[in-house]
Amino acid sequence: MVKSLFVALGLAAVLACCKCSAVHAAPRTVALDVTGMTCVTCPITVKKALSRVDGVEAVDVSFASKRATVTFDDAKTSVNALTKATADAGYPSTAAAGAQP
Numbered sequence: 001m002v003k004s005l006f007v008a009l010g011l012a013a014v015l016a017c018c019k020c021s022a023v024h025a026a027p028r029t030v031a032l033d034v035t036g037m038t039c040v041t042c043p044i045t046v047k048k049a050l051s052r053v054d055g056v057e058a059v060d061v062s063f064a065s066k067r068a069t070v071t072f073d074d075a076k077t078s079v080n081a082l083t084k085a086t087a088d089a090g091y092p093s094t095a096a097a098g099a100q101p
């Protein structure tokens with residue numbers, strides 16, 4: 001009973017969110033953990049791959065923290081497309097803990 005109420009509220013929130021993002025595209029920033037970077041030129045490859053994704057506005061890749069910080073237009077691309085782009089370049093990545101999917 002209580003659980004189904006939460007499910008209903010969650011569904012409403014998702015629907016409201018989807019409707020909203022379709023009307024107002026907002027830049028989003030996500031941190032991706034890119035664990036496969038082994039030398040200082042790896043971040044250059046990762047940055048190039050992410051920059052090529054349509055909708056990406058800014059990319060910062062840190063070799064020291066093995067992390068890529070990407071600002072993108074969520075009406076044009078998604079976190080999945082970003083992680084796919086790094087994987088296609090040879091560097092599988094995952095959204096960092098705490099980041100939104």
Ligand SMILES: [Cu+2]
Pocket residue numbers: 037038039040041042043
């Ligand atoms: Cu390298």
